[in-house]
Amino acid sequence: xxxxxxxxxxxxxxxxxxxxxxxxxxxxxxxxxxxxxxxxxxxxxxxxxxxxxxxxxxxxxxxxxxxxxxxxxxxxxxxxxxxxxxxxxxxxxxxxxxxxxxxxxxxxxxxxxxxxxxxxxxxxxxxxxxxxxxxxxxxxxxxxxxxxxxxxxxxxxxxxxxxxxxxxxxxxxxxxxxxxxxxxxxxxxxxxxxxxxxxxxxxxxxxxxxxxxxxxxxxxxxxxxxxxxxxxxxxxxxxxxxxxxxxxxxxxxxxxxxxxxxxxxxxxxxxxxxxxxxxxxxxxxxxxxxxxxxxxxxxxxxxxxxxxxxxxxxxxxxxxxxxxxxxxxxxxxxxxxxxxxxxxxxxxxxxxxxxxxxxxxxxxxxxxxxxxxxxxxxxxxxxxxxxxxxxxxxxxxxxxxxxxxxxxxxxxxxxxxxxxxxxxxxxxxxxxxxxxxxxxxxxxxxxxxxxxxxxxxxxxxxxxxxxxxxxxxxxxxxxxxxxxxxxxxxxxxxxxxxxxxxxxxxxxxxxxx
Numbered sequence: 001x002x003x004x005x006x007x008x009x010x011x012x013x014x015x016x017x018x019x020x021x022x023x024x025x026x027x028x029x030x031x032x033x034x035x036x037x038x039x040x041x042x043x044x045x046x047x048x049x050x051x052x053x054x055x056x057x058x059x060x061x062x063x064x065x066x067x068x069x070x071x072x073x074x075x076x077x078x079x080x081x082x083x084x085x086x087x088x089x090x091x092x093x094x095x096x097x098x099x100x101x102x103x104x105x106x107x108x109x110x111x112x113x114x115x116x117x118x119x120x121x122x123x124x125x126x127x128x129x130x131x132x133x134x135x136x137x138x139x140x141x142x143x144x145x146x147x148x149x150x151x152x153x154x155x156x157x158x159x160x161x162x163x164x165x166x167x168x169x170x171x172x173x174x175x176x177x178x179x180x181x182x183x184x185x186x187x188x189x190x191x192x193x194x195x196x197x198x199x200x201x202x203x204x205x206x207x208x209x210x211x212x213x214x215x216x217x218x219x220x221x222x223x224x225x226x227x228x229x230x231x232x233x234x235x236x237x238x239x240x241x242x243x244x245x246x247x248x249x250x251x252x253x254x255x256x257x258x259x260x261x262x263x264x265x266x267x268x269x270x271x272x273x274x275x276x277x278x279x280x281x282x283x284x285x286x287x288x289x290x291x292x293x294x295x296x297x298x299x300x301x302x303x304x305x306x307x308x309x310x311x312x313x314x315x316x317x318x319x320x321x322x323x324x325x326x327x328x329x330x331x332x333x334x335x336x337x338x339x340x341x342x343x344x345x346x347x348x349x350x351x352x353x354x355x356x357x358x359x360x361x362x363x364x365x366x367x368x369x370x371x372x373x374x375x376x377x378x379x380x381x382x383x384x385x386x387x388x389x390x391x392x393x394x395x396x397x398x399x400x401x402x403x404x405x406x407x408x409x410x411x412x413x414x415x416x417x418x419x420x421x422x423x424x425x426x427x428x429x430x431x432x433x434x435x436x437x438x439x440x441x442x443x444x445x446x447x448x449x450x451x452x453x454x455x456x457x458x459x460x461x462x463x464x465x466x467x468x469x470x471x472x473x474x475x476x477x478x479x480x481x482x483x484x485x486x487x488x489x490x491x492x493x494x495x496x497x498x499x500x501x502x503x504x505x506x507x508x509x510x511x512x513x
Contacts, residue, residue: 037341044066047210050087075115080172096118116168117203123212136169156458173269174192201243218244219465243329245332250406266295305512336402339403360374407504422482424484
């Protein structure tokens with residue numbers, strides 16, 4: 001159901017109740033607050049160029065970082081480019097802003113009016129100029145929200161003495177449905193979600209110094225789809241100069257969706273939406289339901305992502321080379337050694353009854369590349385003679401589907417003479433998403449090994465944000481040096497070389513392109 005909070009704080013004009021805006025959200029005057037340095041857990045008021053913002057109360061006994069939640073950075077009509085908000089607006093009562101509408105109810109509330117960010121800062125006393133770390137969530141451009149507790153930035157901000165920003169934006173059809181080829185009303189529709197992120201980074205440039213951050217030292221980091229969003233921004237001219245370092249965590253975007261395929265996906269979505277239904281005015285619940293359309297290129301659920309529209313995105317991010325506009329940006333690329341352990345249920349159709357007789361048939365549709373599956377199984381069984389079918393399934397599909405894009409990006413940067421830093425998580429047979437809680441210091445449980453690993457990861461991320469060097473050598477085409485995060489972390493030359501070379505026989509095509 002639509003997001004209808006009790007009120008919003010407007011910190012720039014000091015007026016009382018104002019007119020109701022799009023989406024049925026009312027603005028209310030900010031409550032009283034004083035000084036910047038109170039230690040009693042009461043809300044703090046902070047004055048930035050866009051106006052006054054207020055921290056959440058009651059956090060004094062947690063960690064040494066204040067959270068300024070629910071900051072509006074823009075608003076947007078459906079399928080249109082965002083319009084930056086330059087007068088402070090903030091969710092009342094220390095609330096976070098809503099998630100973009102999406103299937104399921106993991107994140108509530110949801111609203112199309114979802115262009116909000118959150119800031120954690122260890123302090124605002126001038127002349128602090130801390131590194132700024134801006135996080136984009138995953139969810140393959142279709143789902144997700146930074147309001148997930150695992151994205152709480154307090155520990156990372158306090159531990160690293162950095163300012164942490166997390167951003168929500170438009171997703172799925174609301175952020176990436178390519179209508180420009182069929183409806184002149186919506187020239188920005190295929191990349192609206194990316195334009196939201198640019199608007200958020202513009203807010204950071206205008207205001208983050210007031211939160212103790214350095215607008216000249218902004219690091220983007222994001223997991224899965226969040227990393228892919230970063231890779232795409234590295235090829236978008238309007239994003240140039242808005243950030244200075246990049247960390248992608250199991251998230252790559254070698255190529256974007258081509259406009260012809262994007263138009264085919266839009267047609268499939270509109271067919272599911274219903275004949276004669278205008279997507280510009282359809283109820284949002286109906287828009288979300290239409291995401292169940294079958295993808296006409298990939299099969300399965302319909303893909304939505306950045307489009308090579310030749311307006312906002314005029315080249316692929318990492319094909320035929322790494323985008324020249326971002327070669328001067330230090331980059332760190334990460335992957336999990338068993339990414340796909342997070343993707344398949346033990347009793348699902350891919351794994352239930354898995355054995356050596358059906359292994360080739362099971363991996364065939366999951367590898368997402370055109371290679372003989374029986375030959376792949378034969379080679380992997382010879383290489384790993386003691387491995388069980390389940391282990392081989394994950395090893396094969398991870399290397400073919402999940403890891404391959406990161407290899408392409410790392411090698412493109414190396415060929416361009418601007419090598420990236422690369423890491424691989426072997427810790428606890430790491431799967432997709434395991435590095436999020438480690439990077440934020442929010443991994444649940446009190447296991448000493450996990451706490452130590454989280455400290456190590458946060459230390460590397462913060463060092464990279466501060467200096468552009470996480471503490472290990474870059475990845476070149478001779479040694480391919482990679483940091484292996486494990487109980488005993490170390491740098492290895494060309495880990496999984498055999499698997500990399502095997503799948504390098506086949507051209508890489510990004511799923512969704």
